[in-house]
Amino acid sequence: EAEVAQSPRYKITEKSQAVAFWCDPISGHATLYWYRQILGQGPELLVQFQDESVVDDSQLPKDRFSAERLKGVDSTLKIQPAELGDSAMYLCASSLESGTGGRNEQFFGPGTRLTVL
């Protein structure tokens, strides 16, 4: 069964360093989401792609975070420089499409747990 892949699974870094996370969605899924989940909270949407275009990045801290999905397939989320408050689980999800109906079901990856020291 096809799954969303993410790497690395765990990342420990020092503040002010740069970090990058990678996500490979399920093949054929046009919509890709990056979420941040702080311990004890629910996932918070950071950025949403439709194919290679960003359709929502209203919650992305753009002074330090960037995301790209150059060929409309896999995606990279980068943080530079990392801050202590960035410690969280970073989840990637994908769906066939983003409209109404069953084709919008999100499938989540295992996440990348980031610890900033």
Place this chain on the structure above:
Amino acid sequence: AQRVTQPEKLLSVFKGAPVELKCNYSYSGSPELFWYVQYSRQRLQLLLRHISRESIKGFTADLNKGETSFHLKKPFAQEEDSAMYYCALRFASGTYKYIFGTGTRLKVLA
């Protein structure tokens, strides 16, 4: 502003007892509500959505627009139901967006 509230961080019930996980939302339009579940060491996954009006693993959830609630219910809890449950609201704002609640951990005791 849109909001999803799950008032209980932890809910413990005995096996065979009824379960109700509460979810309230704030949204002025027509909402789409979902329940997601995360079992230990597994990925977050969709459990059910209100438009399907179906029962999954014995769980049901009814959208009550008057009370702005979407509580998750199961008449007889099983140990394998122990997991983290998240309620989510999907709404249109330019594109379709999701807001998740803070989650409720369900522990089913033997």
